[in-house]
Amino acid sequence: MNRVMAYCDRWTVAPGETVRFMVSCLGGTSYTAQILRLKQPDAGPQATPFAPEPVDAPCNGPHDGRFQAIPIGSFAVVPAHPALAPAGSFTLAAHVFPTTPAKGRQAIMGTWCEVSQTGYALEIDGQGRLAFRIGAGPGRVAVATAAPLSTRRWYHAAASYDAEAGAIILHQSPCSDHDFHPEAPATATAPAGFAPGAGGPLAFAAHSAGPAAGPSPWGGLAFAGHFNGRIDSPRLCAGVADAAARALLATDPLNAALAASLIAAWDFSRDIPTETITDIGPRRLHGSIVNLPTRAMRGHNWTGRETNWTRAPREYGAIHFHDDDLVDACWAPDFAFTVPEGQRSGVYAARVTADGFDFWVPFFVRPPRGAATSKVAFLASTATYTVYLNNRGRFLSLLTERYQGRVMVLDEIDSLLIEFPEMGLSTYDRHSDGSGVSYSSRHRPLQNFRPTGRHWNFNLDLFIVDWLEKLGGDYDVITEEDLHTEGLALLEPYSVVLTGSHPEYDSLAMLDAFEAYLRRGGRLMYMGGNGFYWRIAHHPAREGVIEVRRAEGGVRAWDTEPGEAFHSFTGEYGGLWRRNARAPQRLAGVGFISQGFDHCSYYRRTVDAADPRVAWMFAGVEDELIGDFGILQGGAAGLEIDAVDPRLGTPPHALVVARSENHSNTYELVAEEVLIPHGATDAVINPDIHADLTFFETPGGGAVFSTGSIAYAGSLAWNGFDNNLFRLTTNVLERFKSPMPFPLPK
Amino acid sequence: MFQFDKTRLDLAREFRATPWGEHSPDLQYLLSLMRRPGPEPYHVLITDRPGERWTLATMQPGSKSPPRRTNMVFTDLRAAEWHVFRLRWARLAGEELPFE
Numbered sequence: 001m002n003r004v005m006a007y008c009d010r011w012t013v014a015p016g017e018t019v020r021f022m023v024s025c026l027g028g029t030s031y032t033a034q035i036l037r038l039k040q041p042d043a044g045p046q047a048t049p050f051a052p053e054p055v056d057a058p059c060n061g062p063h064d065g066r067f068q069a070i071p072i073g074s075f076a077v078v079p080a081h082p083a084l085a086p087a088g089s090f091t092l093a094a095h096v097f098p099t100t101p102a103k104g105r106q107a108i109m110g111t112w113c114e115v116s117q118t119g120y121a122l123e124i125d126g127q128g129r130l131a132f133r134i135g136a137g138p139g140r141v142a143v144a145t146a147a148p149l150s151t152r153r154w155y156h157a158a159a160s161y162d163a164e165a166g167a168i169i170l171h172q173s174p175c176s177d178h179d180f181h182p183e184a185p186a187t188a189t190a191p192a193g194f195a196p197g198a199g200g201p202l203a204f205a206a207h208s209a210g211p212a213a214g215p216s217p218w219g220g221l222a223f224a225g226h227f228n229g230r231i232d233s234p235r236l237c238a239g240v241a242d243a244a245a246r247a248l249l250a251t252d253p254l255n256a257a258l259a260a261s262l263i264a265a266w267d268f269s270r271d272i273p274t275e276t277i278t279d280i281g282p283r284r285l286h287g288s289i290v291n292l293p294t295r296a297m298r299g300h301n302w303t304g305r306e307t308n309w310t311r312a313p314r315e316y317g318a319i320h321f322h323d324d325d326l327v328d329a330c331w332a333p334d335f336a337f338t339v340p341e342g343q344r345s346g347v348y349a350a351r352v353t354a355d356g357f358d359f360w361v362p363f364f365v366r367p368p369r370g371a372a373t374s375k376v377a378f379l380a381s382t383a384t385y386t387v388y389l390n391n392r393g394r395f396l397s398l399l400t401e402r403y404q405g406r407v408m409v410l411d412e413i414d415s416l417l418i419e420f421p422e423m424g425l426s427t428y429d430r431h432s433d434g435s436g437v438s439y440s441s442r443h444r445p446l447q448n449f450r451p452t453g454r455h456w457n458f459n460l461d462l463f464i465v466d467w468l469e470k471l472g473g474d475y476d477v478i479t480e481e482d483l484h485t486e487g488l489a490l491l492e493p494y495s496v497v498l499t500g501s502h503p504e505y506d507s508l509a510m511l512d513a514f515e516a517y518l519r520r521g522g523r524l525m526y527m528g529g530n531g532f533y534w535r536i537a538h539h540p541a542r543e544g545v546i547e548v549r550r551a552e553g554g555v556r557a558w559d560t561e562p563g564e565a566f567h568s569f570t571g572e573y574g575g576l577w578r579r580n581a582r583a584p585q586r587l588a589g590v591g592f593i594s595q596g597f598d599h600c601s602y603y604r605r606t607v608d609a610a611d612p613r614v615a616w617m618f619a620g621v622e623d624e625l626i627g628d629f630g631i632l633q634g635g636a637a638g639l640e641i642d643a644v645d646p647r648l649g650t651p652p653h654a655l656v657v658a659r660s661e662n663h664s665n666t667y668e669l670v671a672e673e674v675l676i677p678h679g680a681t682d683a684v685i686n687p688d689i690h691a692d693l694t695f696f697e698t699p700g701g702g703a704v705f706s707t708g709s710i711a712y713a714g715s716l717a718w719n720g721f722d723n724n725l726f727r728l729t730t731n732v733l734e735r736f737k738s739p740m741p742f743p744l745p746k
Numbered sequence: 747m748f749q750f751d752k753t754r755l756d757l758a759r760e761f762r763a764t765p766w767g768e769h770s771p772d773l774q775y776l777l778s779l780m781r782r783p784g785p786e787p788y789h790v791l792i793t794d795r796p797g798e799r800w801t802l803a804t805m806q807p808g809s810k811s812p813p814r815r816t817n818m819v820f821t822d823l824r825a826a827e828w829h830v831f832r833l834r835w836a837r838l839a840g841e842e843l844p845f846e
């Protein structure tokens with residue numbers, strides 16, 4: 001059976017611009033493509049029938065395809081240079097912090113080429129021991145092996161080829177770690193009656209494996225032997241370094257005593273936000289990182305006196321490599337779609353199909369640049385989509401069912417992710433060595449960005465699109481990616497901006513744009529829950545690559561290690577916006593209070609609903625209970641919910657017009673609200689857990705309406721759109737579209 | 747410490763009536779126990795048609811193999827929850843629940 005997977009190069013395109021698609025066939029040589037406009041999610045018999053609208057495009061129809069492998073795993077590489085293949089004796093050295101020493105042979109540093117069996121390499125061998133190998137071709141390989149390495153401890157490793165003695169020597173020196181681990185230094189030697197051959201480029205954390213048969217992550221080569229762990233301050237010098245020289249290599253490579261022998265000294269603490277690795281040695285043999293290993297990591301010399309890498313970069317000279325880092329699948333493009341002039345703004349997708357197996361590649365068509373074609377903008381939560389991409393860990397244990405309170409449901413595309421781990425991870429996962437994933441990229445096939453499958457993020461947001469379509473389709477689609485780069489200018493043309501169901505991740509530029517928009521009379525409909533929660537950083541050069549440091553508090557799948565709370569891309573402090581004094585309540589009136597995934601509830605009107613300031617909102621809405629129905633687990637209030645909190649910035653004039661109740665045991669108070677564990681933290685006993693339907697005016701005549709619930713959007717279409725939540729929400733949209741300013745209450 | 751008690755048929759009846767939503771403390775403890783991550787295979791549902799039909803499948807924790815389908819098909823998620831609950835009960839009790 002043939003299956004197919006694909007991704008595209010851009011998520012946001014304007015008419016006249018082109019989006020390219022990369023496709024891989026899994027067991028066949030052909031597929032068909034179809035461009036579609038998405039108007040609703042595929043959500044079963046209770047929802048609007050799933051009927052994407054075909055778009056005429058030259059790329060529609062059958063295509064030839066082939067398998068394209070995904071070159072997963074990070075490393076760093078310096079292009080081949082004669083100085084990196086010294087003629088006589090030489091020494092290489094580095095600080096090394098292995099995180100999975102027992103996983104099998106792993107490359108740390110060297111020019112080793114596995115195909116030609118030439119070059120040299122500091123490695124971890126198949127038994128978890130530090131090793132040094134040189135080779136001059138098949139059958140002419142020498143290996144010296146020192147002692148087993150412990151997991152998550154720093155070592156200084158130094159290895160020499162002694163041309164005169166015809167030997168290789170390896171020194172393994174454990175570094176002190178404020179504990180009493182009984183490790184001793186080790187030295188090993190082996191005869192080597194030949195000099196190493198030229199090898200390949202000098203690589204860190206992987207070795208070259210000859211020309212790549214498929215997509216190559218660098219230089220047309222394949223790489224293997226990926227290392228898990230940290231490498232800090234790698235050096236290369238001529239001659240056999242004695243103990244004094246090894247000490248200088250470790251700490252002071254530019255010391256005059258090494259001036260005659262130093263070949264290269266890479267300082268990973270330089271250019272941390274970039275993909276460059278900098279050689280401070282005399283030849284400036286700079287290189288680059290590949291597949292985004294994690295930078296701004298504590299080095300071997302971290303003292304704890306400073307936790308911000310921008311103020312003590314020398315203590316952050318480590319790069320943490322992972323065999324499951326992936327920033328770009330590097331596939332060859334297969335077809336392209338140029339958005340015709342005049343094509344309406346909206347949510348689109350290419351559907352690629354092989355043997356009846358559909359794979360979806362969504363993208364967003366914005367209005368022509370510099371123009372708006374509606375007063376209403378739906379802001380697609382592309383930042384949140386990005387950090388969630390390929391959330392693999394949720395499938396891999398019963399833990400998910402334990403906190404969700406339901407048997408897990410998945411489908412054939414979810415199965416692809418389980419079957420093909422090389423699709424990479426999300427920032428909700430841990431790497432294979434247990435460290436948290438802090439970078440996510442959209443330049444790879446994506447399992448959970450599609451109109452089908454679990455209703456979460458993109459798919460769930462299509463319920464909002466469904467409602468806007470029901471109202472006549474008068475809306476533009478814009479994206480958070482563009483909001484980050486264009487700021488206020490993107491929002492300014494619109495009377496109303498609607499968020500998705502879960503706009504959880506924001507950069508500073510995004511929050512500032514929202515605030516400026518609202519201060520100028522803009523209207524925000526925050527159509528979800530757990531929004532504006534985490535701070536993110538965007539890659540300085542690559543579109544669609546986002547960093548999250550899960551610092552200090554919050555509901556999170558992993559937590560940052562000591563001293564690693566500052567983003568490598570920007571130097572900004574990561575974690576919750578709440579911990580950056582920009583709690584979501586300041587912008588939206590409400591902020592994350594609880595999550596649960598077994599059952600959704602309803603809102604009950606409050607006395608505030610009778611306030612004349614919101615009389616327009618309740619026109620035609622007489623019921624006491626709002627949203628006591630829905631496609632998502634039976635109610636509008638649930639999944640992740642938000643509440644007001646004046647301490648955290650809810651404005652005093654905010655009206656909570658309806659409040660949810662009757663949530664289940666799986667709804668636990670968020671971690672940041674539980675400083676002293678007390679047990680009374682689920683919704684059955686804790687009265688703080690509720691979603692607050694909230695409204696307030698802003699000083700420039702604008703206003704904010706917040707649903708405070710992810711499930712809310714799933715109730716809009718209930719009963720053929722004939723329901724109180726539809727009417728209330730539509731009332732808000734209509735009033736927000738009106739140019740009539742909202743007066744601030746006295 | 748909460749322990750499984752096969753005489754607590756009241757908890758099974760409570761779950762059958764209310765698989766999702768508010769549970770008594772003891773039922774919640776029982777579900778937490780049944781859902782404890784471990785090395786054994788666990789049950790998941792594969793969507794055949796969204797909102798309409800699901801097939802019961804098993805997965806190996808941490809596995810790289812996709813779920814293995816069983817021959818149990820459901821058109822109602824409540825029935826699927828109850829079926830999985832019964833299987834787990836039987837494993838803990840060493841005997842089937844004495845009612846459907």
Ligand SMILES: [Fe+2]
Binds near residue numbers: 502504530
């Ligand atoms: Fe989230």
